[in-house]
Amino acid sequence: MPEMPEIDAGRVEEMILGLAAHGAHSGTGVWRTTYSPEWVAANALVADWGRAAGLSPRSDAVGNLWLRAEGREGGKAIVSGSHIDSQCPGGRYDGALGIIAALVAVEALIAHFGHPRRPVEVVSLCEEEGSRFPSAAFWGSRAITGRIAPEDLISVTDHEGRPIAEAMRDIGLDPERVAEARRDDLAAFIELHIEQGPVLEAADLPVAVVDAITSIRHRVVRLTGEANHAGAFPMRFRRDPMAGFAEIASGVIDHAHRLGAPAVTTIGQIAAEPNGAAIVPGAVTFTLDSRHPIQGEAEKMSSAQARLMEEVAARRGLGLSVETILDHHACTCDPALVEVLRSAATEADIPHIVMASGAAHDSQQIAGVCPVAMVFVRSAGGRSHTPEEFSSLDDIVAGIKVLAGGLYRMAWA
Amino acid sequence: MPEMPEIDAGRVEEMILGLAAHGAHSGTGVWRTTYSPEWVAANALVADWGRAAGLSPRSDAVGNLWLRAEGREGGKAIVSGSHIDSQCPGGRYDGALGIIAALVAVEALIAHFGHPRRPVEVVSLCEEEGSRFPSAAFWGSRAITGRIAPEDLISVTDHEGRPIAEAMRDIGLDPERVAEARRDDLAAFIELHIEQGPVLEAADLPVAVVDAITSIRHRVVRLTGEANHAGAFPMRFRRDPMAGFAEIASGVIDHAHRLGAPAVTTIGQIAAEPNGAAIVPGAVTFTLDSRHPIQGEAEKMSSAQARLMEEVAARRGLGLSVETILDHHACTCDPALVEVLRSAATEADIPHIVMASGAAHDSQQIAGVCPVAMVFVRSAGGRSHTPEEFSSLDDIVAGIKVLAGGLYRMAWA
Structure with missing residues (x-):
């Protein structure tokens, strides 16, 4: 294996604070619900970052933002990302960190190794939490797997009873085209996420590779x-x-x-x-x-x-x-992907464990269309869904190194 | 013991229905909160019944209605009665039955034996349930024992936040005079009440004499x-x-x-x-x-x-x-009064038990100023605080006979 690129911790911190500014709430918190002005602004910032990294941004029919680097050899895409919506209020890390990590990793890999062999995409998924549309949890990842029924567009409503279709139209999305968000050209999805539990802290470890989702x-x-x-x-x-x-x-x-x-x-x-x-x-x-x-x-x-x-x-x-x-239903992560992430961690000298996720994640949905695996980053006190949620920059950089090592093996090597 | 007067079951039923007409609710229910127009009308009816029986009505400072028969020998009064307010909605028996029973018993005893040796009073107590003024449960019986503080008149409010003093003024009561409701001239208080529990039904008995209140x-x-x-x-x-x-x-x-x-x-x-x-x-x-x-x-x-x-x-x-x-605190009924009621039941050939009350009652308050005891009448299914609450006319007449026998022994014999 060649030397992996350095990860710029200062840049990561800047991006965490930059994204958290959109929907900033309760000091260290974020209140950023799907299709809100804060959500639109946060995705615009992610698109700018993607363009600066040489990626092509594209919003799909439900508002998932895809940032793509074409691969020299073509084929199905290797994808990483997470969701950009938050709890009401949530913290700066749940979801957002997975988008930033994917962007930082892909940018560093392109800068270090040039364009990938296979297409690589970073994705900012919409409405994982269901915090604005309670029955629409995993809306973005469900759209990718074709699991949104036409009637959902009317029956799914926000807390004021407004159908999700109207909220989509408000920001220029066409609900009639939801089916077009389905992807059948994904080779793998790797999601970095905070653990949201106390296991890594208790084990005194920065990261885990996730082999199953509850x-x-x-x-x-x-x-x-x-x-x-x-x-x-x-x-x-x-x-x-x-x-x-x-x-x-x-x-x-x-x-x-x-x-x-x-x-x-x-x-x-x-x-x-x-x-x-x-x-x-x-x-x-x-x-x-x-x-x-x-x-x-x-x-x-x-x-x-x-x-x-x-x-x-x-x-x-x-x-x-x-x-x-x-x-x-329980989701078993792809054993080959789990192995790829474990070797990436071992090679980067990052102490880690393999564990199951007790929380649900977009990966569980996306497993319907391609192999998935996850990287967990230690959560202080195991806390999440609160402005107090926190992961240290050292742990985050460790997680991004594991992710970057995995993406390199999948798309560059 | 002389022969006791007959109790006219038809008249009792008429009175139950007559009182239940004031605040009639949900078919067989009653919604009659303290100081409401229904409550005023119900007390007016009780006063009319009292006058017809030769008793002198008097409302005290908090609206307890007293119906008095003077005694040939004077002295402290023997009192019976219960509360006229209901739950929202309650049934026709909880409280109301104790007033009707006392009226019927006293009327029959006067008709049969002439005026009593000692003063006898029937009382219609106000706000036992606390259903209009939640913190004013036992308002009427607390006034009788001097347990209402001047500040209660403002701090005790109804569900809309209106002080009880205002509601009193609305119906012509003077809250300044609450202290005058205190009585120190009571010799005994006997309260007939429905059991509100399943014990008599399970034992297949019409009545109980209560020797303690929980x-x-x-x-x-x-x-x-x-x-x-x-x-x-x-x-x-x-x-x-x-x-x-x-x-x-x-x-x-x-x-x-x-x-x-x-x-x-x-x-x-x-x-x-x-x-x-x-x-x-x-x-x-x-x-x-x-x-x-x-x-x-x-x-x-x-x-x-x-x-x-x-x-x-x-x-x-x-x-x-x-x-x-x-x-x-627990209230022990006066052993002599309990014995008087037990012999009245035995002599009238009414099968009964002695039991404790698991519910609170005005008697518990009035025990602060004189000896008390109670008579329980069987409740169908043990139900109360609902329009479904029911006691049979046979059981009610049995209870009134025990009460009348007790009152006779205390005030006539």
């Missing part, structure tokens, strides 16, 4: 009993869904603890009805978020949870309804 | 951990207040089950923050309603709950704050 199943569970007077109803007469909930919550959380990483289970939302201090609840509704990066293991977890819920409800005389509202 | 302690408990990404945070890194809540909820509810009746514990209100399906909560706040009719036992329950909460919070690294927002 499945996510969200279920809404409703337990119904009988609302009663909290004083006049002795315990033995009650059918108390809160008592059933407590048993189920302990059960499913303990189950995930016993399985150990990477299994996780979370109860994040709960509501009691009528929610009065002196009333035994008539119903308790809660969400059950359950994840495992191996689909078979995820199915086993789901089944065990369902058996527990059915047993508790039956024993306590409670009604039980379970609705699955989200079901992302 | 303590009630409401605590607001807040567990704080760390809000984290539901996917990126492995279980072992979490400080999850929902997991702590589940363990505490199971623990305190199971504890009440193990203690058995009359101990009860309820978790009726809960909120998670930020309450997102894919976010490990940063905080869980819930109410803990804990009751026992023996104060010492109630204190033991509270201590055991506190120990559990502290142990769970410490072990899980969670913050814990506990605020007591309501603390009604």
Whole structure:
């Protein structure tokens, strides 16, 4: 392997702050929702950076921004990037860092090695978070894989009820042409992203290569009993869904603890009805978020949870309804791509581990059209989706070196 | 004992329906909040009934309506009654039945035995439920015991933020004179009320004599951990207040089950923050309603709950704050009065039990100025605070007979 190009940390920092200026919020935060003026301005800045690096910018039908370097030998493109939209507010790194990393890596590789053998593209994806259009998470990457139905353009609305098609027209996109965003000419997608968890920090490592992206199943569970007077109803007469909930919550959380990483289970939302201090609840509704990066293991977890819920409800005389509202299947990263990234890290002398992602990513969608893999950069305190999110410049540069080494092997070598 | 007067079931039914017409709601329900036009009209009807029975009506400074029969020998008054305000909506029986029962009993006793030896009063109490003025529960009975502070008149507000003093002036009451509502000339208070629970129905009995009224302690408990990404945070890194809540909820509810009746514990209100399906909560706040009719036992329950909460919070690294927002002490009914009501029931051949009340009642307040006891009438399905609340006319007549027998022994014999 030849010597890899240096990565200019000062330039990386400048780009992070430059992008964060569009939608700057709460000091170190960013509030940049899809198709907003801040979002348009941020993509314009990315396009300028791309042109300066010798890449040709192109917006597709949903507003994904592609920056392309043609390859001497043609063929399918090697792509890297991430999403440019943020949480409300989010931090400077979630998504944005993957675009900057790809740009910096590709620019450095072109400067060092000249134009690539195969086409290389940097992509700024739109609406990963669903922070403006809640049901449109992964809108950009879904468009690339042809997973947007014509009716989505009307049924997907923002928090004010405005259809996404109108918001697209406002910035000059033609919703009629969404199908044209589909790509069948991608050879590989590598996404650099902050970890958003505490694993790298606990292991004292700057980066990880991601070999799988978790499945996510969200279920809404409703337990119904009988609302009663909290004083006049002795315990033995009650059918108390809160008592059933407590048993189920302990059960499913303990189950995930016993399985150990990477299994996780979370109860994040709960509501009691009528929610009065002196009333035994008539119903308790809660969400059950359950994840495992191996689909078979995820199915086993789901089944065990369902058996527990059915047993508790039956024993306590409670009604039980379970609705699955989200079901992302686990995504195995391409073993060859994972190997390429690992050797790049080893050669660059960057200590790393291979781990699964517990969060969903655009890569999971794009895996529908080409092999994918990811690079994680350590998150301070494992924090994300907050202005406090932070990754050190040293860790970021380490991540970009792994990415650059991988892109070199795929498109230049 | 002489033969007791007959109770005219038809007349009782007529009165129940007559009173329920003021604030009629949802078919069989009543929506009659304190100082509302319906409330004024209902009290006017009660005053009319009182006059027709030969009693002298008088409204006190907070709007409690007193109907008095002077006693041949004078002395302190024997009083019976209950509250005339309802939940929003409540049923036809909670409160109202105690006023009707007292009127019917006193009217029958006067008709049968002539004027009493000691003064007898029927009382229609105001704002027991706190359904219009949430912090004014037991407003009427608190006035009788002198437990209303001058500042309460301004700080106690309705759901629109209007001070109770203004609502009093609207119907011609003078808030400046609240202290005059205090009574120090009461010899005994007997309240007939629906059970609001399932105990009599399960025992297949029409009535109970109440020998104690529960303590009630409401605590607001807040567990704080760390809000984290539901996917990126492995279980072992979490400080999850929902997991702590589940363990505490199971623990305190199971504890009440193990203690058995009359101990009860309820978790009726809960909120998670930020309450997102894919976010490990940063905080869980819930109410803990804990009751026992023996104060010492109630204190033991509270201590055991506190120990559990502290142990769970410490072990899980969670913050814990506990605020007591309501603390009604247990009330032991006067043993002599309980005995009087039991012999009245036995003599009238009415099968009954002696039990504690798990709900709070005006009697608990009035115990501050005179001996109290209560008569419970069976509730269908144990239901109350709903238009579906129901007690049969047979059970109601049985309850009135017990009350009349008691009043006879106290004021006529």
